[in-house]
Amino acid sequence: MIRLQEHSATPIYEQIVEQLKALVVKGAMKAGDKVPSVRELSSMLLINPNTVSKAYQELERQGVIKTIRGKGTFVSSNEAPRMAAERTEALQRELRRLVVEAKSLGLTRKQFEEMIRSESQSLWGDERAAD
Amino acid sequence: MIRLQEHSATPIYEQIVEQLKALVVKGAMKAGDKVPSVRELSSMLLINPNTVSKAYQELERQGVIKTIRGKGTFVSSNEAPRMAAERTEALQRELRRLVVEAKSLGLTRKQFEEMIRSESQSLWGDERAAD
Amino acid sequence: MIRLQEHSATPIYEQIVEQLKALVVKGAMKAGDKVPSVRELSSMLLINPNTVSKAYQELERQGVIKTIRGKGTFVSSNEAPRMAAERTEALQRELRRLVVEAKSLGLTRKQFEEMIRSESQSLWGDERAAD
Amino acid sequence: MIRLQEHSATPIYEQIVEQLKALVVKGAMKAGDKVPSVRELSSMLLINPNTVSKAYQELERQGVIKTIRGKGTFVSSNEAPRMAAERTEALQRELRRLVVEAKSLGLTRKQFEEMIRSESQSLWGDERAAD
DNA sequence: GTGGTCTAGACCACT
DNA sequence: GTGGTCTAGACCACA
Numbered sequence A, B, C, D: 001m002i003r004l005q006e007h008s009a010t011p012i013y014e015q016i017v018e019q020l021k022a023l024v025v026k027g028a029m030k031a032g033d034k035v036p037s038v039r040e041l042s043s044m045l046l047i048n049p050n051t052v053s054k055a056y057q058e059l060e061r062q063g064v065i066k067t068i069r070g071k072g073t074f075v076s077s078n079e080a081p082r083m084a085a086e087r088t089e090a091l092q093r094e095l096r097r098l099v100v101e102a103k104s105l106g107l108t109r110k111q112f113e114e115m116i117r118s119e120s121q122s123l124w125g126d127e128r129a130a131d
Numbered sequence E: 001g002t003g004g005t006c007t008a009g010a011c012c013a014c015t
Numbered sequence F: 001g002t003g004g005t006c007t008a009g010a011c012c013a014c015a
Helices: A012-025 A038-045 A049-061 A084-104 A109-124 B012-025 B038-045 B049-061 B084-104 B109-124 C012-025 C038-045 C049-061 C084-104 C109-124 D012-025 D038-045 D049-061 D084-104 D109-124
Strands: A065-068 A072-075 B065-068 B072-075 C065-068 C072-075 D065-068 D072-075
Touching: A012 A038, A012 A049, A012 B084, A038 A049, A049 A065, A084 A109, A084 B012, A084 B084, A084 B109, A109 B084, A109 B109, B012 B049, B038 B049, B049 B065, B084 B109, C012 C049, C012 D084, C038 C049, C049 C065, C084 C109, C084 D012, C084 D084, C084 D109, C109 D084, C109 D109, D012 D049, D038 D049, D049 D065, D084 D109
Parallel strands: none
Antiparallel strands: A065 A072, B065 B072, C065 C072, D065 D072
């Protein structure tokens, strides 16, 4: 399910965080589902267990997964995302940066919003934008 | 014009890249305008010249500025952004990540697109989305 | 009577220790009252008997309960808590830590003492502080 | 300044977090002060740099210190503690536990509140409780 | 079996 | 010089 890019600027543990978060958000994993153990995932991805562990700790901090001592790690019912204030702020900042980058690349507003629309749709489905 | 946040996850040289790019995109600087020399900017910002130099190299790589030997550094005509393919790809990837993050934070599609719309408008102004 | 939070940083056996101690302290259980057997409690809570056993060992160590061979386990008369010196020391240490945490969170002394007062009152009732 | 207890149940990195937080709260270190580098502190305490790093990352997450890339780590002006909601919740929970423990140890309400008063005073000084 | 902590030692990005 | 990431491998607590 998770595919790492070996020579990427984004650290491995962040790639795991992003991809696992994506799996949950897309519904591929649901609340209560067991995620692979640290050892399992590390041997699947051929990386060090500590790296997986770091990713899981970050995901737990964000309320995406929950660890049950001695039993394993599970997708949490993510009704209440953690660190919401900090994360929303970061989202806004990054969005601002991307808008600049888009215009710097010569994209028109229409082209940019079209990019977003297609991404949004693949996640939220066909809700009307008026939702 | 450029304000650095010492306490920030994004490196100083990237902050310079982003902010100078923003100045150009917003029209505060136009093609042909002279950009402060490495020494000038580094003393204005109280940072190491190497840091400014690194930023300028990146900006030149992206075709935002152009150094003319012996004359100085200038904003280049932004008709032909460089590395467009790579940068567009990166833009798409980051957008995809932010959409996931937004949904993970519990935002609705409407809320997310509203965040973007307000950012877009401050840059592209009131062009109709049909532009 | 005992409610476990599977998702919690505190181990299950400690949760049992704390909650049983709380029941005694609040008067819900009194000296001589029979405590469920290890098997009973483990099947009530759907957990491993070893976990309950570990909790009971700790409670006995602290003098909260007393096992009588062949008869069962009972709340002991809490006149002479065991390990009082060690436990009082630990209490002091943790209090010191919490005071730091409270101030670090920006609480005023008044706010902090108010937090404690409300907790104290629910346990000791309305004794005057002069008790 | 920082003294580790080798054979303690609380992990080394947490001891560092607590003690450094205490130094800040007590005014021994102030906003802007440089904290020892990861390598310095690790060699002072004779522990692994990674352990210090873990502590510093936690302290940064809580808004106690700030890292400046390539320059070092500094006490931040802690006007806005991070993760306040989560931490306040944890504080309340632990307080509740300590009250039970105090009564279980046979302390009277007066004795317990006296313990708190002396700790509070050493931190907040002689503000009236009515502050 | 699970995850958490710690060590030793390496490499890299940033300043 | 700084901190951040990753690996390899060890030990421990919890269930």
